[in-house]
Amino acid sequence: MPLWWPKSIFMDSFSWYATDTSNDHKPCMKKSVPLCSQSNLQLRFLCHNDIEEVQALCQTCFPIYYPYSWYLDITSNPRFYSLAAVYDGVIIGLIVAEIKPYVKLNEEDQDILSASMESYTQVGYILSLGVSPDHRRNGVASLLLDNLISHLTTAENSSCKAVFLHVLTTNSAAIQFYEQRHFRLHSFVPFYYFIGNKFKDGFTYVLYINGGHPPWGVLYYARHFCQSLCRRESSAWLWHKVEHVIRWLWNGARRMVHDNGSPSAVSHYH
Numbered sequence: 001m002p003l004w005w006p007k008s009i010f011m012d013s014f015s016w017y018a019t020d021t022s023n024d025h026k027p028c029m030k031k032s033v034p035l036c037s038q039s040n041l042q043l044r045f046l047c048h049n050d051i052e053e054v055q056a057l058c059q060t061c062f063p064i065y066y067p068y069s070w071y072l073d074i075t076s077n078p079r080f081y082s083l084a085a086v087y088d089g090v091i092i093g094l095i096v097a098e099i100k101p102y103v104k105l106n107e108e109d110q111d112i113l114s115a116s117m118e119s120y121t122q123v124g125y126i127l128s129l130g131v132s133p134d135h136r137r138n139g140v141a142s143l144l145l146d147n148l149i150s151h152l153t154t155a156e157n158s159s160c161k162a163v164f165l166h167v168l169t170t171n172s173a174a175i176q177f178y179e180q181r182h183f184r185l186h187s188f189v190p191f192y193y194f195i196g197n198k199f200k201d202g203f204t205y206v207l208y209i210n211g212g213h214p215p216w217g218v219l220y221y222a223r224h225f226c227q228s229l230c231r232r233e234s235s236a237w238l239w240h241k242v243e244h245v246i247r248w249l250w251n252g253a254r255r256m257v258h259d260n261g262s263p264s265a266v267s268h269y270h
């Protein structure tokens with residue numbers, strides 16, 4: 001069942017609506033956050049009643065086994081920001097995220113932000129993002145992610161300085177998706193996953209938001225420098241700066257040699 005709407009319309013012209021909870025045994029987790037609706041596609045929060053559908057979708061999308069308690073949690077626990085993309089009444093995509101205090105991150109994720117960050121700093125973590133195979137490349141994941149990022153960049157969440165996730169190193173579709181959405185590779189995490197009785201490596205990808213940034217350090221500057229060099233529009237500016245520094249060093253060296261009375265010592269550099 002391919003989606004038929006043009007992506008430009010799909011991405012740009014949603015009207016906002018509140019979740020309808022009338023058929024649920026348990027209420028949906030949140031009701032007041034604006035979600036979207038356009039023709040037959042809607043975004044809404046997951047409810048307890050969605051468990052079976054969500055389970056089926058996750059089994060199609062992910063190679064990882066999740067226990068029932070996990071499905072229960074993501075559909076009912078308000079600590080999760082769990083959104084469904086619903087097409088013609090069927091859940092075709094979902095995103096599950098949570099906001100955690102930065103100080104409570106696992107050791108391997110601690111260097112996402114500088115250690116000097118205030119103790120109340122928070123980060124968003126994407127546990128799952130999946131779209132049913134029949135509906136991929138139609139902007140559904142982008143829409144779900146946009147909604148999450150809008151939520152994380154509200155004034156209420158201004159202490160949330162980054163959003164990150166783990167992804168299998170072999171999952172090139174997801175890697176391309178996140179890179180296209182300006183997430184940057186943060187680290188390689190060996191044996192992060194245990195799938196089919198085998199350990200598999202993961203990557204951590206990060207998007208900095210609300211003024212967050214990676215810890216300043218030599219590596220960061222080196223990476224930043226290389227990235228800037230690769231960008232055509234900034235390379236001229238960079239080269240101008242480098243030239244300026246070289247000229248400044250050169251003049252300083254000439255002055256020193258001149259003061260020492262041996263100008264010939266530098267003349268072969270001309």
Ligand SMILES: CC(C)(COP(=O)(O)OP(=O)(O)OC[C@H]1O[C@@H](n2cnc3c(N)ncnc32)[C@H](O)[C@@H]1OP(=O)(O)O)[C@@H](O)C(=O)NCCC(=O)NCCS
Pocket residue numbers: 061062127128129130131132135136137138139140141142143165166167171172173174176177178180
């Ligand atoms: C990764 C995934 C969520 C993308 O969902 P999607 O709805 O197809 O993504 P979108 O349509 O919003 O894609 C936006 C952009 O991401 C990139 N992208 C998405 N899927 C891609 C793929 N298979 N190959 C290359 N680039 C891809 C493209 O740049 C795409 O834009 P384009 O279609 O204009 O070229 C989907 O492939 C999926 O569910 N995979 C299985 C589950 C998974 O791996 N989840 C991520 C781990 S948390």
